[in-house]
Amino acid sequence: MILRKDQINTNLGNALPQTPEKLKQIRDLIRDYAAETEIVPPLQEEEVIFHSGELIKLHPELFLYQKLLAVMINNFAWQNIVAGIPFNRRILLLPKCFSHADCPAEFDELGLLCEQCGRCDLADIISKADDLGYHTIVSEGTTSASVLLSSGQVECVIGVGCLHSFERSFPLAVKEAVPSIAIPLYNNDCKDSKVDEIWLNEILAVRNQSNWNGWIDLDLLKKSVKSWFSKKNLEEFFSYRDETVDIAIDWIEKDGKRWRPLIMTAVYDALTGKSGEYDETIQKLAVSIECFHKASLVHDDIVDEDDERYGKPTLHKEYNMPVALNVGDLMVGYGYQMIAESGAKHIRNLMKVASKAHRDLALGQGEELLWRSNGKFLSKEEIIRIFSNKTSPAFEVALQFGAIQANANGSVQNVIAEYSRALGIAYQINDDLDDFKQKEIASGFNTVQPSLVSSILNEKYPQKMQEWSKRNQEGDASVHSEILHWEETNLAMKEAEEMLSEYKHQAMRSLSKLSSSNLKILLTRLLNRIVPEN
Amino acid sequence: MSKQIFICGCEKDGKIEKESVQKLKKTLEEKNIGFTYIEDMCGTILKNPDDLESLYTAKDAVVFGCQARAMQHLVDNSGRRNEELATEYYHIDDERDELISSLESGSGEPLQIKYSDDWKPWYPVIDYERCNGCRKCLNFCLFSVYSVEDDGTVVVSASANCKDMCPACARVCPQNAIIFPKHAESPIDGGEGDGSENEKTDILEQIQNDDVYSVLSARRKNFQVSLLKKDQLQLAEEERRACCSGGEKKEEKKEEKCDCDCNCKDEAAVASCDCDCDCKEGDSNSCCC
Numbered sequence: 001m002i003l004r005k006d007q008i009n010t011n012l013g014n015a016l017p018q019t020p021e022k023l024k025q026i027r028d029l030i031r032d033y034a035a036e037t038e039i040v041p042p043l044q045e046e047e048v049i050f051h052s053g054e055l056i057k058l059h060p061e062l063f064l065y066q067k068l069l070a071v072m073i074n075n076f077a078w079q080n081i082v083a084g085i086p087f088n089r090r091i092l093l094l095p096k097c098f099s100h101a102d103c104p105a106e107f108d109e110l111g112l113l114c115e116q117c118g119r120c121d122l123a124d125i126i127s128k129a130d131d132l133g134y135h136t137i138v139s140e141g142t143t144s145a146s147v148l149l150s151s152g153q154v155e156c157v158i159g160v161g162c163l164h165s166f167e168r169s170f171p172l173a174v175k176e177a178v179p180s181i182a183i184p185l186y187n188n189d190c191k192d193s194k195v196d197e198i199w200l201n202e203i204l205a206v207r208n209q210s211n212w213n214g215w216i217d218l219d220l221l222k223k224s225v226k227s228w229f230s231k232k233n234l235e236e237f238f239s240y241r242d243e244t245v246d247i248a249i250d251w252i253e254k255d256g257k258r259w260r261p262l263i264m265t266a267v268y269d270a271l272t273g274k275s276g277e278y279d280e281t282i283q284k285l286a287v288s289i290e291c292f293h294k295a296s297l298v299h300d301d302i303v304d305e306d307d308e309r310y311g312k313p314t315l316h317k318e319y320n321m322p323v324a325l326n327v328g329d330l331m332v333g334y335g336y337q338m339i340a341e342s343g344a345k346h347i348r349n350l351m352k353v354a355s356k357a358h359r360d361l362a363l364g365q366g367e368e369l370l371w372r373s374n375g376k377f378l379s380k381e382e383i384i385r386i387f388s389n390k391t392s393p394a395f396e397v398a399l400q401f402g403a404i405q406a407n408a409n410g411s412v413q414n415v416i417a418e419y420s421r422a423l424g425i426a427y428q429i430n431d432d433l434d435d436f437k438q439k440e441i442a443s444g445f446n447t448v449q450p451s452l453v454s455s456i457l458n459e460k461y462p463q464k465m466q467e468w469s470k471r472n473q474e475g476d477a478s479v480h481s482e483i484l485h486w487e488e489t490n491l492a493m494k495e496a497e498e499m500l501s502e503y504k505h506q507a508m509r510s511l512s513k514l515s516s517s518n519l520k521i522l523l524t525r526l527l528n529r530i531v532p533e534n
Numbered sequence: 535m536s537k538q539i540f541i542c543g544c545e546k547d548g549k550i551e552k553e554s555v556q557k558l559k560k561t562l563e564e565k566n567i568g569f570t571y572i573e574d575m576c577g578t579i580l581k582n583p584d585d586l587e588s589l590y591t592a593k594d595a596v597v598f599g600c601q602a603r604a605m606q607h608l609v610d611n612s613g614r615r616n617e618e619l620a621t622e623y624y625h626i627d628d629e630r631d632e633l634i635s636s637l638e639s640g641s642g643e644p645l646q647i648k649y650s651d652d653w654k655p656w657y658p659v660i661d662y663e664r665c666n667g668c669r670k671c672l673n674f675c676l677f678s679v680y681s682v683e684d685d686g687t688v689v690v691s692a693s694a695n696c697k698d699m700c701p702a703c704a705r706v707c708p709q710n711a712i713i714f715p716k717h718a719e720s721p722i723d724g725g726e727g728d729g730s731e732n733e734k735t736d737i738l739e740q741i742q743n744d745d746v747y748s749v750l751s752a753r754r755k756n757f758q759v760s761l762l763k764k765d766q767l768q769l770a771e772e773e774r775r776a777c778c779s780g781g782e783k784k785e786e787k788k789e790e791k792c793d794c795d796c797n798c799k800d801e802a803a804v805a806s807c808d809c810d811c812d813c814k815e816g817d818s819n820s821c822c823c
Binding site: 088089091096097101107108109110113115135137140141142143147148151153154162164165168189190191 | 674675676677697698699700702703705706737738741742745746747750751753754757761
């Protein structure tokens with residue numbers, strides 16, 4: 001039976017006052033409330049819910065409008081930033097349900113192509129927005145909004161829609177930290193929709209004299225950062241010609257996503273509010289971070305006995321083990337030297353951060369190596385500690401370097417420490433989960449790399465895992481792919497996924513203490529890029 | 535061979551012409567061919583499905599109504615009619631003389647199945663011959679009209695949640711598998727469409743890969759150009775019509791009308807400007823218009 005006659009649910013808190021005056025009054029109440037509370041965008045969903053709860057405590061008569069309050073608080077948080085964004089970088093999303101029943105317009109995948117026939121109010125709104133320079137989309141449902149928001153490129157969205165559609169798009173807007181203002185329709189039934197035009201016009205025209213500089217175009221920045229790793233530039237920074245140095249430069253120059261230098265520079269840009277021009281100090285710090293990273297890869301490849309990286313022979317395969325070990329050490333030395341000679345203001349602080357990270361990394365690696373020789377399953381807590389030690393420091397160095405160079409204070413550095421820890425763990429859990437989503441398990445699984453999913457399996461089904469591990473040790477290769485198909489593995493993966501989202505959440509929560517919205521926006525976006533949603 | 539005739543009148547919407555329904559009814563009555571008139575099949579099949587028992591069990595059924603594909607999948611979606619039984623669906627305006635003349639006369643009195651609910655039955659019907667289970671509709675619909683069965687089949691599980699006149703999910707369906715029988719346009723109404731609906735641009739993909747802002751600017755520009763062409767086409771058609779009718783082409787005289795709101799506006803005197811309207815400035819001899 002496919003056709004059913006379910007009833008429509010009506011939720012409390014869904015209501016909307018039906019006059020512009022009342023809406024204005026609520027906006028004023030929020031402004032008064034915000035004057036006494038620090039509200040730094042982007043707000044997390046919990047923060048928005050918290051603030052709307054506080055408002056209802058102050059004004060109990062507003063309880064009918066809980067969802068509307070959440071929307072309006074979020075609007076308030078973004079208002080100033082939106083005002084600093086040029087009109088031609090803003091996207092106006094209008095709902096198709098504005099249109100007349102006899103609308104002659106055609107559609108493309110993004111939405112309705114308004115012919116401005118004048119049957120409905122759309123023409124009027126669109127031509128106003130056009131005059132200002134907006135990009136306008138008239139869409140049905142929330143597909144267009146989702147695509148735009150998740151593209152990671154959109155700098156600002158003004159959205160008109162029903163509360164339902166905002167509930168859908170809000171989590172995405174939060175994830176991508178897109179400055180946005182949402183103007184709710186008076187009704188939720190998808191036809192003959194009306195909006196408070198006074199409010200809409202006010203928002204559309206809102207514009208500060210000065211531009212907001214907080215938007216960081218990560219793709220563009222990546223291009224600049226990559227150029228610092230040209231052979232010519234590296235040779236200049238290394239300033240010594242020798243065969244070993246050449247090997248090191250080649251190794252650094254070839255391939256690499258330059259994630260860490262990118263993160264560092266983005267944080268620097270977010271905190272200083274400028275971009276485009278980078279002096280030698282920043283470039284040297286970026287190269288030093290990459291030196292540490294590339295050195296750790298050389299050593300990792302030796303330890304893991306990997307023959308290939310980026311589809312090419314690893315350094316100890318191309319040359320030999322002693323040469324590779326030595327080139328790794330050389331890069332570590334250069335890394336520290338470059339910090340020392342960078343000309344940065346806070347060299348001592350940079351040295352402290354880099355050396356602590358170096359130590360933690362070795363401790364994490366050490367725990368893993370010692371575990372390898374005993375072959376026992378680790379507890380979840382041990383795994384998390386290894387994950388945190390092995391991965392978080394690399395992120396932390398990059399973030400802290402950017403912050404320190406931008407003269408950030410201790411509280412920003414504390415937030416970064418907390419954020420990096422959660423980010424590093426989330427990154428590793430995600431990586432571990434990816435292994436389990438393959439059709440076959442990679443060689444060395446669970447013998448070379450500790451896995452959270454198998455630890456969970458072992459905690460829940462010790463007998464099954466022991467049998468598995470016994471067969472594994474006896475060299476029964478079939479066990480590798482077999483484990484992927486167990487029902488139990490599925491359950492363990494679910495648990496790991498929950499832990500993943502908890503750590504992502506933790507990373508997001510740590511940001512609530514930041515007072516710089518630019519940095520808050522950047523770190524929110526980075527989290528999503530580094531640990532993407534599956 | 536005795537076929538059982540059903541006619542759906544689409545009374546809750548008027549998707550089909552009342553005249554066509556009357557004409558068909560009259561023809562059948564004149565020939566003394568029995569039939570069952572269903573006031574609104576979309577409504578009855580959802581609200582009072584048992585009323586359609588005769589349709590589900592008819593050995594050899596012929597159904598007249600809106601788009602054949604819409605009716606077929608509406609009935610199939612109900613899961614009540616045995617698929618082994620022969621069923622033919624025709625649009626009420628289809629050529630059907632041959633069919634009707636082949637029907638047996640004297641097969642009984644006309645019956646009527648009423649639909650008396652206030653609710654306008656507007657909800658999607660899935661064409662499972664096309665649906666590939668991608669779940670775009672499921673994620674798209676704001677009102678949880680769709681859900682997924684354990685075997686992965688996407689189903690319309692909360693029809694009543696669907697918003698009147700919103701066919702949005704049908705537009706996002708990459709297979710054009712969603713039908714709203716009461717929608718005005720083909721292929722969303724179950725018609726075959728004109729093929730243009732398959733010409734999907736890759737704009738969504740472009741947005742993900744290229745610069746969003748330049749993609750949006752280009753989209754707007756292209757659209758404006760196409761509007762211009764449309765205007766020209768319209769003009770061309772009007773001109774052609776004028777030629778065919780052979781009428782004298784009237785010299786278009788633009789009536790220059792002033793848009794001020796002074797007293798003299800509609801007076802004939804304005805033309806010569808010898809009115810004594812007070813909008814005349816100083817000793818100038820002409821009015822504001």
